[in-house]
Amino acid sequence: MYQGPSLSTETHTETADSSSGFVKALSLTDATMLVAGSMIGSGIFIVSADIGRTVGSPLWLLLAWVAAGVVTLMGALTFGELAAMYPRAGGQYIFLREGLNPLMGFLYGWTLFVVIQTGTIAAVAVAFGRFLGVLWPAITPDRFSWFPRADVCVGALGCHDPANAIQLGLTPQRLVALVTIWILTWINLRGVKEAKWVQTTLTIIKTGALALLIILGLTIGRHASAVAANFGAGNFNTSDVSAAFMIAFGAAMVGSLFSSDAWNNVTFAAAEVKNPQRNLPRALLYGTGLVSLLYILANISYLNVLPLHGVKDGADVLSRGIQFATQDRVAAAVMETMFGAVGATIMASAILISTFGCNNGLILSGARVYYAMAKDRLFFHKAGTLNKNHVPATALVVQSIWTSLLCLTGTYGQLLNYVIFAALLFYAATTFGLFRLRATRPDAERPYRVIGYPVLPALYIVLTSTIAVALVISDKTRSEAVSGLVLVAIGVPVYFLWRKTEAV
Numbered sequence: 001m002y003q004g005p006s007l008s009t010e011t012h013t014e015t016a017d018s019s020s021g022f023v024k025a026l027s028l029t030d031a032t033m034l035v036a037g038s039m040i041g042s043g044i045f046i047v048s049a050d051i052g053r054t055v056g057s058p059l060w061l062l063l064a065w066v067a068a069g070v071v072t073l074m075g076a077l078t079f080g081e082l083a084a085m086y087p088r089a090g091g092q093y094i095f096l097r098e099g100l101n102p103l104m105g106f107l108y109g110w111t112l113f114v115v116i117q118t119g120t121i122a123a124v125a126v127a128f129g130r131f132l133g134v135l136w137p138a139i140t141p142d143r144f145s146w147f148p149r150a151d152v153c154v155g156a157l158g159c160h161d162p163a164n165a166i167q168l169g170l171t172p173q174r175l176v177a178l179v180t181i182w183i184l185t186w187i188n189l190r191g192v193k194e195a196k197w198v199q200t201t202l203t204i205i206k207t208g209a210l211a212l213l214i215i216l217g218l219t220i221g222r223h224a225s226a227v228a229a230n231f232g233a234g235n236f237n238t239s240d241v242s243a244a245f246m247i248a249f250g251a252a253m254v255g256s257l258f259s260s261d262a263w264n265n266v267t268f269a270a271a272e273v274k275n276p277q278r279n280l281p282r283a284l285l286y287g288t289g290l291v292s293l294l295y296i297l298a299n300i301s302y303l304n305v306l307p308l309h310g311v312k313d314g315a316d317v318l319s320r321g322i323q324f325a326t327q328d329r330v331a332a333a334v335m336e337t338m339f340g341a342v343g344a345t346i347m348a349s350a351i352l353i354s355t356f357g358c359n360n361g362l363i364l365s366g367a368r369v370y371y372a373m374a375k376d377r378l379f380f381h382k383a384g385t386l387n388k389n390h391v392p393a394t395a396l397v398v399q400s401i402w403t404s405l406l407c408l409t410g411t412y413g414q415l416l417n418y419v420i421f422a423a424l425l426f427y428a429a430t431t432f433g434l435f436r437l438r439a440t441r442p443d444a445e446r447p448y449r450v451i452g453y454p455v456l457p458a459l460y461i462v463l464t465s466t467i468a469v470a471l472v473i474s475d476k477t478r479s480e481a482v483s484g485l486v487l488v489a490i491g492v493p494v495y496f497l498w499r500k501t502e503a504v
Contacts, residue, residue: 022089022271023390025193028279030200034266034361035076035287037203040210041120041358042127043259044295045331045351048302052323054252054476058230058308061322064249065299068256069292071467074460076263076288077450078431080281083267084448085437087276089392090372091267091365092430099433102376103495108426109373110491115406115419117366118399120262121359122406125180128355129173134332134348139176143169168409177407180356184363185400191389192272195364202357209350210294213331217301221338223318229307250470251477254420257467260295261423262358263288265365277447298331305334367395377502378495421481422488424468428461 026034051064082095093112097105133139143149149169188195266283270276273283302322310321317333320326325333331351335343367383371392374384380398387393434457437444450457471477 021386021390023192024272024274026196026269026273026279028274028282030196031266031273031279031283032286032290033200033203034196034269034365035263035283036207036291037199037357038262038265038361038365039260039287039291039358040203040206040294040354041124041259041262042131042351042355043255044210044298045347045354046328047255047259048299048330049322049325049328051252051255052308052321054248056309058303060249060252061303061308062296062299064253064256065296068253068260069288069296071257071460071463072260072263072288072292073285074456074463075427075431076284077281077452078434078457078460079264079267080284080448081446081450081453082430082434082437083270083280083284084277085444085446087270087273087280088372089269089271089368091270091369092264092426093268093369093372095267095430095433096426097376099437100429102378103492104429104433105376106373106378106495106498107488107491109369109378110494111419111422111426111488112366112369113379113399113402114487114491116423117362117369118403118406119419121181121362121366121399121403122177124355124359124362125177125403126173126407128180128352128359129176130327131348131351131355132176133173135345135352139172141171141173143167143171170408174407178404180359181363181400181403181407184356184360185396187360188364188367188391188396189387189389189393192269192364192391195360195391198360199357199364202353202360206350206354206357207290207294209353210298213334213347213350214294214297214301216338217298217305217334221301221305221334223305223337225318226303226305226307229309230303247470247473248476250467251474253467254471254477256295257424258420260288260292262362263291265361268365268368271368281448302330302334305337306330363396363399367392367399370395370399378498419484419487420477421468421471422484424464424471425488428464428468431457431461431464 048061048065052061055061055064079092079095082099083091086094086098088094093105093109096108129139130141133141147170149167184198187198263284266273266287267280270280273279306318306325307321308323310324311319312324314320314324317325317337320333322330322333329344329347332344332347335347337343339346370379370383371386372384373379374381374395380394383392383395383398385392385394434450435454438453468481471481
């Protein structure tokens, strides 16, 4: 098994670590804000509409968010032990390499680069452009006629539905997305201290904005008819639950799980965290706990303001309800109910801050995985070097280039759906690696040991695997799950080809 370099003594100063070249600039607060800021993007403001349409019940809508929070917290507690063992650049890639084998680590890094990280950055960046369009109507999704454009049908979904086509081209929204990606990449190229200032500041602002939305929804925005419709006794009847419904519920959790995802990104930047053996497990727990609580409360707030059930072509916000909020913008609909058009504008502004800060964290952390892969000669050699500001400049630039191309395809949403199944399997595989490390390296230094071992990590494997199986069984997500698995499988020949090339 690959042993890797030995753990180095950590310092508390913002100076370059002689063992890695990275600057240890992230305090416990910064690391916690990186966890929370990477999690809170645009999902919490949107996906409750789709979940509501799928489950059809306020109770099950809330349970989808509670379940996602529980699974996320269990993952954070489990990963805390691995993060404290291996506080190096690369995070989960390192955990898989050490706990299982280099191939599994590469498959994770491959999938992360091809779509998980870059696709998420592209999706969040275009969401920024979409909400900027609320404030500036000229920012539309219409493709420029002067830019090369085409519609291409690919993948398991086939060409029978035009909505599944790849829409190549440039739009005002995508142009805005490209600019935000380049700006944030430039900030990160200047150094981790500059990037962490942006991350911590914007996370505090957007966390406060989400908390304010919750308070307003539970107080002045509380609507008697919505409360009666959502919290009546009939909505909490579970007697009709069947196996088919539970499969649909598992599929519905896609939205809540991925709104809660990216919590593991702080482990990618572990080499830049002060006293990582102590601070990484705490940052994972504090960050995921804070965001999970806010997400549950936000949905309770939504249900206090708007009825879940609505009419698709309803004449006003209340009649459309949560299920059919305009373009699924549930939070904007809540604010519009309370303050009219001004409320929608305020919400759009808050989401702009949220998405910008989210992408800063994703851009910062993702490049560290490609750096670690390059050090293992499994990525472009130059990506394994640091610039004068002690950041992986080439990895950041390569990441921005591929992300920009994904922005032009318009397929980022589809690509993210393809890897949901694979991402869950990687979480389960990483946790299995924890058990293997306990058996093969019983004497290794473990500054933090997961609470409730072996029950909690075993239950985490069961839950993530169960949700993955539900995605395969469900008609709604089966095609995407299979496509995601195929995407991961393509990485196997790429791995051996890369190793063969490097050996020459």
